[in-house]
Amino acid sequence: MSLTPAFLDELRARTSLSTLIGRTVKVQKAGREYKACCPFHNEKTPSFTINDEKGFYHCFGCGAHGDAIRWMTDQRGLPFMEAVKELAQAAGMEVPAADPRAAKRAEAAKGLHDAMAAAQGFFEEQLGGIDGADARAYLGKRGISDATRRAFGFGYSPDGRGRLKSALKEFGEPMLVEAGLLIDPDGAEPDGGKTRKRDTYDRFRGRLMLPIRDIRGRVIAFGGRILGAGEPKYLNSPDTPLFDKGRTLYNIDRASPASRNTGRVIVVEGYMDVVALAQAGFADAVAPLGTALTEHQIERLWKMVEVPILCFDGDSAGQKAAIRAAMRALPLLRPGHSLAFATLPAGKDPDDLIRAEGPAAMEAVLAAAQPLVDRLWSHEQTVAPLDTPEQKAALKQRLAAITEAIGHPDVRAHYAHAFRERYDALFFARPAFSNAPRGQGANNAGRWQRDKKGNWKPPIAPVGQEARAIGATGMEQRLLRAILASLLRHPDQIVRHRETLASLQVADRALGQLLAAMIAASFRKETVETDGLLTILGPGEVYNMAKGMLRADTFTFTPHRMTTDADRVTRDLEEAIRVMAQGPELDAALAEATRRAREDLNEASYAEQQRVHRLKMDHESRLAELAQSDDIE
Template sequence: MSLTPAFLDELRARTSLSTLIGRTVKVQKAGREYKACCPFHNEKTPSFTINDEKGFYHCFGCGAHGDAIRWMTDQRGLPFMEAVKELAQAASMEVPAPDLRAAKRAEQAKGLHDVMASAQFFFEQQLGGIDGAEARAYLQKRGITNAACRAFGFGYSPDSRGRLKAALKDYGDALLVEAGLLIDPDGAEADSEKTIKRESYDRFRGRLMLPIRDIRGRVIAFGGRILGQGEPKYLNSPDTPLFDKGRTLYNIDRASPASRTTGRIIVVEGYMDVIALAEAGFGDVVAPLGTALTEHQIDRIWKMVDVPVLCFDGDAAGQKAAIRAAMRALPMLRPGHSLAFATLPTDQDPDDLVRAQGPAAFEAVLAAAEPLVERLWKYEHDAAPLDTPEQRAALKQRLAGITDAIAHPDIRAHYLRAFKDRYDALFFGRASYTAAQRPSGGQRAGGWQRDRRGNWKAPLPPAGGEARAIGATGLEQRLLRAILASLLRHPDQIPQHRETLSGLRIGDPILARLLAAMISASFRKETVETQGILTILGQGEVYNMAKGMLRADTFTFTPHRMVADSDRVSRDLEEAVRVMTQGPELETALAEATKRARDDLTEETFAEQQRVHRLKMDHDNRLAELVQSEDIV
């Protein structure tokens, strides 16, 4: 639909911007303007101004700027035309139709919306009546409160072929069939030679009913759950002029405004998951409608948040759905936009988890969400054995297939690098270096020595082949504390290191919980603040540790430097994180190289063991340099 500049200018002129924004945000008069705390980023002192005369808002803190239409699209999450229509309705203006066909479609849609609203009213009445007793008992058994029933619009469709049809007879069968409420047995798929006319009948019979709403809260379809035995367990409306299940997300009308507060969207598998989490205090939850998450749905979610969290069941079906969504997202990836994956315990859905362990247990699942790159690596790594060179080459080929699917060149390059680093660390220790010379004479080198026959003998490898936890040594513990303290002071650096930090295994449980809280906060908000992290931590030993880190004189990585510029902080953190994560990797690689040489001593295996040993010595020296600064406490 094409709208003229004159129409849009008139629409803006008729809209009081301060009144519109004041419905969501507390505004205060400040001279000829209004001021408020910015809804687009966390702040305590108002820097958000509203000018009714000029018809725009502006935040001097984060730079958010726009008019009434921009407010509806950015803050409310509405598509452009939906925003215009809602503003026009409030301003008593008619949105012009560009041609007769468009006007006819608009009139048709209006009729369908009326039909769906009437059907919703009918289903709600039936739930409260005699026929709805079984449905009410089911809701009570599931622990769904009356408030949730009202909020989500629960209803009941009687087990009859014609009750709804009779109740809505004034609309006519044709409109009811088009709305997906009736089934026409003589429709397009019927045998054209049959002359006996069969009656249309109700699509939903004997089911607990849930309305599916669009972004504006209008009913566009229904989902029905069977109460007894039978198939299908869930039945959705067919695609109609109002409803396209591949483009629609359940609960988007409620989750979209909630996400403005939390900075987060959680995607779960079905209706009841959404409702259970809403009852537990999670309002920013949506679900696809009986299908895997589609490209259209992913794009719709990205309009609300940059990194939605997909939280599917921990069983095989749930994890397959998560990977399908990951694969579909690959061609669509763009800078800053990705997916995160939180996995529920096996054989538990969100309802089971929050009922058994409370909302905190689900928050912990979200805090442990993995970035897309990590989920893809683990999936391909676990897809087949990796015992032979051919199997390892197959892994490399599968990873190449993933990166080939990424359209954005910069993102593809980063994925290539990330997968190569993981692949090399898994099979080759680290990147290869040349010219490793074997020691001569009887000198010792990395624990190696000649026996009485003059042969080189390798030392025993450390016990256990699994990489130890970060922070197992005193030096590492001090460096880890310094890194976490620096991230607390400069939380804008967390997203830059989030992927690396998410994969760490930290020995100290308090430090591990502090890091998990920081990573979780960075997924929730575009702008992470120190006070916000402390608020998430609440009171307790983790909070006390964080406060203690902030009270320390400095936690930097360069001696005698009390104040650091942002570029220096970024460079120092990058170096410190690199050194910290490299230690366990090198230790494991050294143990493996030592074992290979001990089992089969050749010039090549000896040279490899010595190469890794020198890398480990260099690492230990650099670690000592970093933490021997008098600034680290």
Template sequence: MSLSPAFLDELRMRTSLSTLIGRTVKVTKAGREYKACCPFHNEKTPSFTINDEKGFYHCFGCGAHGDAIRWMTDQRGLPFMEAVKELAATAGMDVPAPDPHMAKRAEKAKGLHDVMVAAQALFEEQLGGIEGAEARDYLKRRGISEATRRAFGFGYSADSNGKLKGALTEFGEPMLIEAGLLIDPDASEGEKARKRESYDRFRGRLMLPIRDIRGRVIAFGGRILGQGEPKYLNSPDTPLFDKGRTLYNIDRASPASRQSGRVIVVEGYMDVIALAQAGFGEAVAPLGTALTEHQIQRLWKMVDVPILCFDGDAAGQKAAIRAATRALPLLRPGMSLAFATLPAGQDPDDLIRAEGPVAMEKVLSVAEPLVERLWAHEQNAVPLDTPEQRAALKQRLGAITDAIAHPDVRAHYVQIFRQRYDALFFARQASGGGPRHQRGGGARQGWQRDRRGNWKPPLPPVGSEARAIGVSGMEQRLLRAVLASLLRHPEQIMLHREMLSALHIGDSALAGLLRAMVTASFTQETVETEGLLTILGQGEVYNMAKGMLRADTFTFTPNRMTADSGRVSRDLEEAIRVMAQGPELETALAEATRRAKEDLNEETFAEQQRVHRMKMDHDRRLAELAQSEDIV
């Protein structure tokens, strides 16, 4: 039985070599690799290294070298197929059924590698010949040094339909077509079409080899030198090349990333080359497509937080958001993306030519975390002047968090977005006057975060007291709706216990009901509606609670509470926070007004106006919540 190279590569990728070897040998972390005393010869000082990223081990003492399969055969003594089956079972893969054609296909893959080596040699030769003069001039104009030219394997494809075909006749047309080097014009028309001659795919182009992680040429990219489309042309998908699973320069960037501790993802070949020539050897690029899930996973094998550095124009930023969105379901603790934005109208080569590598390093040093980029994008997507537009922002943020599969990561995104949403609309600075002046969600003057990370308004001065809530009609309506909802869904009490405990309620009956709820959440493992009523006993508070449970009594988001406990929790938290902010803002406004009267100057007037605007925003939101159709 013969297995396909694709299957074996996937098996190696899914196998953690350090974990496999660590089952029988003591291994220790050494930078991005692992070390151990070699199991193949006696030694006291470790010279056996394990590289998970490349998937091989190597002993500098005895020369032992291999991958996961070789480890199973050489160290464990298993036959090849038994080794593959054991590794596949651990990796959750099914071993393909015997296929008599597999051996032939494996041989063909070897032949295709030989074809690509020959093609690369031909392209390099043509770049140095008479036909390559225009390509050499282009490289000179772009400032590509001779060392860079050799390192990246620049070549040239003659402007001819059959130059390559004629030079590589030894491999035969079918193999050249399968390698993506020739185009068969009849391939899509079937046997009914008259047979036409195949011809070279790359003609009159500056050529760049695309290599796999092992440094083997698997495809080519060609840039047109004169007029014509497309500007860049890549090899088609072949048995060797899958553009959605390959990153340009991965073979060189991988070792460079171990030195720098980072990976830079840019838009194209020439961006990578410009960065490498300027000293940034850890750059890679997707191959004419948006960054794929597999490419993101490949990047995470190199570093925990790759930096995506796309152009500052609309197309570049759109590509960045596509990558961010695609990464959401894959996020896990420690693994994320960062985003560095180039100045508008400049690519890495432009910036480095104009201002040098230091300017590029500065751009990279201020890369935004993924959460910052997503927040900024959604916040700036549309105006946020009306309740409907603000609600749409909240909905878009919810869609982002819903896409995150890992529960812990999702919970942190939910918390951060909620805090920034509240701070944006309920704690705006006086200078802004509106949400569009508050982009970024930074710290507000006079506002601080509490222990849970929520924004809190300025504390009233010592000796003053904020009034109790539940006095005005709006507050009374919202408070009663919240309490009625908590009675019907008591599992929510513990989730909001800290904020509920801090509420100062003027109505003694409502205060008593809330106190009983919070106390029960501390003393009982599970709080249920009937249990709460039992605790209340008979009397005014009990009768009020029974009245709140009547079907015709209004409550807070009753239907959504049954369908989505997470949404209920968020809605309740917002309502409770708004109620708590009202008295505090009134106290802060009174104090700011007092100071302005005592010493009226520009600073005290601005402070009084700032708090006044915050109070107006709060009152507006209170009215929106209290008059919402969700309270029925």
């Protein structure tokens, strides 16, 4: 699909911006412009202006600025093409199709949309008629007001096999089947020695109906709740050309603009949860459609807010759903984008809680939402006993598996660090200060000390050199050589890590010269190539060392046979350089913390020294893992 500047200009020219904005915001005439209270930030004095002649809006308070298309994307939350299509439809313009096949699909979709809109009208009419008495009684019992009923488009499907089919016969049975409104039975049934095709029939019968809308507010599917006995309790439309349940969120059309004001999206389990929340003033709630939250739905939520709140029931099923969503999100995590988890009291859904304790109780539940890392940690702690060493080791393995599932290297590193800290605090916490620590007799007097108040304190861990250059140990030497070998093979990575690399003090003279030459070359040229580096080095010891590193049988970080995997190279180098640079920093921090602990002899200083010491131990453990890894060949 090609949208020319001329088409977009014509679309803007045909759109009355003040009328468009005035559909959702109260606007006032102010000379040749219009003014309003800005919908993008809270204000009491209007600073939001709309200029129809120039075709833009501007807020002098928060700086929001744009045209009709920008309004639809920023305030309504529509994707760009959806915004263009809706504005074009209102302006009587045809959006250019990419090819004849796309035009044919668009025409077919238009027919399906018309059929769905007609079905919605039929269901609403039935709810208000004689057949809808039981459905209206159910809504009254649930405390759903007439205003809420109209806002969400509640309807009723009468209990007959052909009522909808008859009412919408002008669309033809094939289109109604394709829209998911009719069922076309598979196969044929005998008829006096002959076979005849079985009749199609209404999919929804005797159910309270709720329309499912797309981001533009068009009906694309239905959900029906049975009123009496029977299964399933809720029935959704099947997947159709308009509806993919794994990509759709119920109430997305209303929650998306609401989230612009609240900065929040609440994900609940079902339709009626969304309805109950909306009636209580929580307009920013959505729900998946009978399935676990999918990757597509998570990405759609992230287009609205960076950290949506998943609010599932406190029972076992609800918490399992929460963990499934958490696990599914792990490969998608990126800086700033995550999930939070709010847990309802056991046995209560949002409607129960709001009825019993009011909207404030729901706000309290949302305010107490756990970050994703906390929910994963608490879940893994309770999934199995932690009494034996083997069970404790199993917890460590489960946490490692979670970490490995995270795609983004920075996020993965922070999760690994957070889990290590919590694991150590849980199982290796130091004993509390006491006047007589258990087991400390005369034989241990040389290791335990009394502080200034006479209390016993545990021994302070020894510290090595306070400052040293990189490569002082065998493990560091091996890892440093692997890093430099990889940088020679992938010199485009030098600029990416130049600042960190420049801060390293390398003990080995030749390795230090090689690193300095790499950094210098990256400053002189935007694109650094391996052959260019070798030319700069010229003949001599460092040149010969670099040539040796480039041989296929020389170890490098990430096996030589896998160097075509650019993502793997980037990931491995990033972690290796980060671990390498941490060594001197931790040494200096540990030396300072140890000095303070020895001078102050108080609990706070000791706790800080122990914390830094644990970080140092973690660093050395990871350094050993990397240096001895099978990925270094």
